[in-house]
Amino acid sequence: MALRTKHTAAPLNIFTIMSALARKERAHNLSQGLPDYPVAPELSELLKEAVINGYNQYAPMPGLVELREQIAGYFNRIYHSDYCNINNITITPGATYGIFTAFAAILEQGDEVIYLEPAFDCYLPAIEINGGIPVCVQLEASHNFEIDWQKIKDAISPKTKAILINTPHNPTGNIWSKKDWDTLADLISDKNIYVISDEVYNTILFDGQQHIPGYLQERLHGKVISIYSFGKMQHITGWKIGFCIADETITNAFRSIHQYLTFSVNTPAQYALARYLELPKPDNEASVFLQQKRDLLISGLAGSKLKLNCTTKGSYFQLFDYSALSSLPDVDFAQWLATTHKVATIPLSAFYKTPPGISQIRFSFAKEDAVIKAATDILARL
Numbered sequence: 001m002a003l004r005t006k007h008t009a010a011p012l013n014i015f016t017i018m019s020a021l022a023r024k025e026r027a028h029n030l031s032q033g034l035p036d037y038p039v040a041p042e043l044s045e046l047l048k049e050a051v052i053n054g055y056n057q058y059a060p061m062p063g064l065v066e067l068r069e070q071i072a073g074y075f076n077r078i079y080h081s082d083y084c085n086i087n088n089i090t091i092t093p094g095a096t097y098g099i100f101t102a103f104a105a106i107l108e109q110g111d112e113v114i115y116l117e118p119a120f121d122c123y124l125p126a127i128e129i130n131g132g133i134p135v136c137v138q139l140e141a142s143h144n145f146e147i148d149w150q151k152i153k154d155a156i157s158p159k160t161k162a163i164l165i166n167t168p169h170n171p172t173g174n175i176w177s178k179k180d181w182d183t184l185a186d187l188i189s190d191k192n193i194y195v196i197s198d199e200v201y202n203t204i205l206f207d208g209q210q211h212i213p214g215y216l217q218e219r220l221h222g223k224v225i226s227i228y229s230f231g232k233m234q235h236i237t238g239w240k241i242g243f244c245i246a247d248e249t250i251t252n253a254f255r256s257i258h259q260y261l262t263f264s265v266n267t268p269a270q271y272a273l274a275r276y277l278e279l280p281k282p283d284n285e286a287s288v289f290l291q292q293k294r295d296l297l298i299s300g301l302a303g304s305k306l307k308l309n310c311t312t313k314g315s316y317f318q319l320f321d322y323s324a325l326s327s328l329p330d331v332d333f334a335q336w337l338a339t340t341h342k343v344a345t346i347p348l349s350a351f352y353k354t355p356p357g358i359s360q361i362r363f364s365f366a367k368e369d370a371v372i373k374a375a376t377d378i379l380a381r382l
């Protein structure tokens with residue numbers, strides 16, 4: 001009898017495929033959401049210092065106290081609150097892990113989880129592997145992917161255990177306003193529904209927009225777990241380190257899984273980040289830095305056949321509509337662009353279980369200006 005596994009090999013995701021294609025084709029790579037510019041020199045030095053000074057053994061299970069204190073101080077300051085404390089912060093090996101572990105902590109077999117498409121690719125497996133049933137609400141391209149509250153209301157059932165939201169949103173760059181949070185509270189405050197709030201781009205906001213964290217919504221207290229990524233906040237995606245903030249009950253449930261999944265997170269990275277957060281820096285550093293890159297991308301494509309429907313408000317992604325240029329399906333179009341014109345992007349269908357056939361591609365502008373410029377020069381001539 002053949003041995004069975006619960007899961008068979010999943011096909012490679014399009015992010016991996018496009019990055020490999022970009023390398024093979026030596027394309028200007030605006031595909032995967034990872035910066036190609038160097039990390040802050042002070043942060044590299046602090047990482048070195050951590051190793052030399054002996055921070056090389058297991059950190060405490062919830063994370064180094066020094067790092068959790070810095071996060072609490074920083075978040076309380078930028079969000080004008082006193083809610084955050086070291087007991088409701090747990091350091092994780094990245095946000096993907098945080099999302100998975102949150103579902104592992106709350107879901108029972110057959111629980112439904114509402115999520116909104118387009119959606120980041122780790123959401124669906126995280127729900128399904130943990131026994132949940134994903135309930136998809138598709139947002140309309142023709143309404144700039146704005147939240148459709150009626151559809152969310154219709155998706156809620158007695159089996160709904162959680163709703164997964166993402167603000168600022170990958171790939172649309174939309175962000176949740178206070179009104180959105182209030183509407184969600186109106187919908188679920190009398191129901192036992194958790195909110196898994198993916199807020200990894202919380203520090204990347206444009207044109208004066210503000211991030212409103214889920215865990216601070218008073219009417220949702222006890223229901224929300226907000227998930228963050230130092231990979232995105234400090235341009236260090238390869239360090240795979242992030243954190244979650246939630247009230248005590250959710251935090252205890254989360255940690256009960258966390259202590260057996262990984263137990264603790266890379267100590268030198270925690271030490272370096274704790275020290276780095278102490279250094280004086282403008283709070284809007286990442287926003288200012290990336291807004292200039294967003295504007296370089298948009299101005300480089302102004303007048304081209306790639307059309308901008310909605311300017312990104314946060315994150316480092318921008319969608320463009322290519323229907324004036326080609327009638328190819330988006331995966332074929334992205335592959336053609338990479339192989340024929342040496343510009344790598346991500347097709348929007350990567351963010352759907354059943355793609356609705358929208359002619360849009362996603363650009364990541366967390367890239368050196370020279371890369372953005374070279375890519376837009378090529379695209380503007382098509």
Ligand SMILES: Cc1ncc(COP(=O)(O)O)c(C=O)c1O
Nearest residue numbers: 033094095096120170200229231
């Ligand atoms: C919306 C969103 N959530 C989570 C992640 C993953 O973050 P991490 O690298 O910290 O696991 C990403 C990475 O691209 C993302 O775009």
